Amino acid sequence: MTDLPASPDPAELAAPPKSRREQIHEVASRLFSERGYHATSMRDLAGELGMQGGSLYAHISGKEDLLMEIVDRAARQFDAALFTLREDPRPADAKLREAMERHIRVVADNMDSATVFFHEWKHLSPGAYARVTGWRDTIDHFYRDLLRQGIAEGHFRADLDVKMGANLILSAVNWAYTWYHPGGNLTPRDVAEGYAEMLLGGLRAPAAAEPGASP
Amino acid sequence: MTDLPASPDPAELAAPPKSRREQIHEVASRLFSERGYHATSMRDLAGELGMQGGSLYAHISGKEDLLMEIVDRAARQFDAALFTLREDPRPADAKLREAMERHIRVVADNMDSATVFFHEWKHLSPGAYARVTGWRDTIDHFYRDLLRQGIAEGHFRADLDVKMGANLILSAVNWAYTWYHPGGNLTPRDVAEGYAEMLLGGLRAPAAAEPGASP
């Protein structure tokens, strides 16, 4: 109820005005994720922004650069989310929970560009393509190192197959892009904690309980 | 070293001659998986088969029908692999291993069409689209039922979140299409057993071992 003079549009309070370039980037992420890169025309994209196809080129240099930047940003977000955990002093199981939560949060907060990241990177030029596989290797190694740390600490099973374990964890957190609904009743934290609980403790019942026994 | 008269081409011994239609289907799976549906032209497809673009239409009715059949077949393979397990009398943990092995085997034996199944189904017409989501629901329910059975039997933890557990399992087996290499040193059975072991028993060490302690 407080007056805020010289601020005519209340929408401008919540978010600073987005540059046209940023708007194009955002709509492109949505369309590329919904229809795929090649099935989205520059005229489709322009239409959603209320302009003509040719007008886009006043703001961007080309369709592929748009894709490259969407994929690049997504990759950097994954990397940034996990990077600060490398030097984290906590034990491996706590770090695994935290890493999975951050990883899923990146997916959840960027459903569109995460989908583009996973589906459309093969349409990039060889240079950008190589950069993406580099990011993915970095993330893979992060989880492998984490598992090795846990084994060395004695928190994880000594007979663990590190490669396979990292694959399993990556499957869980990446696949979220196919089913997670940001507006739903599950937060990224819920998912991460549920997954970590199952992964760390296992699905199997701790003791051989009698079937049908009541407490 | 035995003579086989009236069989001039030894390649015909291993595999019966594939119909042209089947060849088209096979090459289309590969191209759609490598480049995506919309980035593959009918002329690309025809070129790989040594014919002109227009000639394809003597064998098939259209591009989308090709996609629909590839996706349909993949869906049916997943369904068929798990269907016979519904009535299997084994305990849930054994059935889970078996289901994961069969599921991963379908992915591994059909890397191309599995990739198309996971990436290109959104380009189908609404009718075919609905059919695919139906298949996916069926598979999802299979794993949920399996988890419920395991809880009822007392083999699985009673506090298990069935939906999340099914999601975790599906993540593991489906994501294999992104990294599995059919010619490599890991069989689908290796992957399934490794995954099942980690999922059932958990990553955590059974007892609190001393870090650095030697046996």
Place this chain on the structure above:
DNA sequence: CCTACCGATCGGTAGG
């Protein structure tokens, strides 16, 4: 299975 072609649409540019 080929040649020749159809209308439609593509990414991108010139000039304003």
Place this chain on the structure above:
DNA sequence: CCTACCGATCGGTAGG
């Protein structure tokens, strides 16, 4: 940011 346009390519067809 628009109008008008470029050459290229698309899925598909006619007629043989």
